[in-house]
Amino acid sequence: MTAKRWIALAIAAALFVVSTFASVLWSVAKLDFKKEFTSAFNMNATYDTDIIKTGNPANKIAVLTVNGTIQDTGEGASLLNSGTYNHQFFMNQLDEILDNHQVKGVLLKVNSPGGGTNESKQIYEKIVQIKKERKIPVYVSMGSMAASGGYYISAPADKIFADEETITGSIGVIMQGLDYSKLAKKYGIEFNTIKTGPYKDIMNGSREMTDAERKLLQDMVNDSYGRFVKVVADGRGMSQKEVKKIADGRIMNGSQAVKAGLVDQIGYSEDALQSLMKDHHLEGAEVYEYTSLDDWASLFSSKINTLLGGSTEKEAITKLLTKNSAPRMMYLYGEE
Numbered sequence: 588m589t590a591k592r593w594i595a596l597a598i599a600a601a602l603f604v605v606s607t608f609a610s611v612l613w614s615v616a617k618l619d620f621k622k623e624f625t626s627a628f629n630m631n632a633t634y635d636t637d638i639i640k641t642g643n644p645a646n647k648i649a650v651l652t653v654n655g656t657i658q659d660t661g662e663g664a665s666l667l668n669s670g671t672y673n674h675q676f677f678m679n680q681l682d683e684i685l686d687n688h689q690v691k692g693v694l695l696k697v698n699s700p701g702g703g704t705n706e707s708k709q710i711y712e713k714i715v716q717i718k719k720e721r722k723i724p725v726y727v728s729m730g731s732m733a734a735s736g737g738y739y740i741s742a743p744a745d746k747i748f749a750d751e752e753t754i755t756g757s758i759g760v761i762m763q764g765l766d767y768s769k770l771a772k773k774y775g776i777e778f779n780t781i782k783t784g785p786y787k788d789i790m791n792g793s794r795e796m797t798d799a800e801r802k803l804l805q806d807m808v809n810d811s812y813g814r815f816v817k818v819v820a821d822g823r824g825m826s827q828k829e830v831k832k833i834a835d836g837r838i839m840n841g842s843q844a845v846k847a848g849l850v851d852q853i854g855y856s857e858d859a860l861q862s863l864m865k866d867h868h869l870e871g872a873e874v875y876e877y878t879s880l881d882d883w884a885s886l887f888s889s890k891i892n893t894l895l896g897g898s899t900e901k902e903a904i905t906k907l908l909t910k911n912s913a914p915r916m917m918y919l920y921g922e923e
Contacts, residue, residue: 657702701736736918742822
């Protein structure tokens, strides 16, 4: 390759890097301006809205999305991982709907394998509160998956839509931990643990679980399972006995879920929205969704991923850095 070609490539690369970071800085500047402008009217605002369908602003339909594992990491987006579900941001949306009397209906789009029992319960209780205090309809549109905790948060909806190929169900609770004690013994690895009580290191992978510990944890799991069954029974107008017949952790597709009484109708999100409008005389309503004002980190993450490209090493490091090793109860289908 000639010297001129090398120089041309270097100039092109420099221009690309400069233009990329310039676009990032400009986008961040626009976000800061939007945040400052919004703050002038609402000091606690962390979101903006995008109008999906124009209509009467006095009659609004809010479209909410739960996409990904339902868990509160305690952090927003990072440079390594922009993430798909932000628990606090979603809870803020529900709080805003509770206070905004222009909102006359909610469409919740769920594409999730479930997640933490606590986070799922928080969402469920807030949706129930909205329905009770605001007396507005909540419809659910299930994506490719709305299983376990994804179904838990869908259960209180007035009407649930799913595609024939949607994976749903998986009603139950799971708690997992690793037991590597035999492997450690094989390689002569010993663990020294100082603790204040017999259960302080419960589910510690360095030793086998005792029968007493297993019973204690099973009682906790059974307690959460009982709440899950009641949530489904209350939401679907079924008896707890009827729910337990299908609440054995099994998954089902959308067609099977309709037959089981877990889903009302086969259809996509567009069908759910049209049904919501027609059923509650909201044909002329404005339809909108929320966007975060705190997504500058996601912006950088997107640009960095474009520059560096995805890699299995980066994904592995990110998972290692963000994974919580402590066992916890989950309304979850598949791996965390």
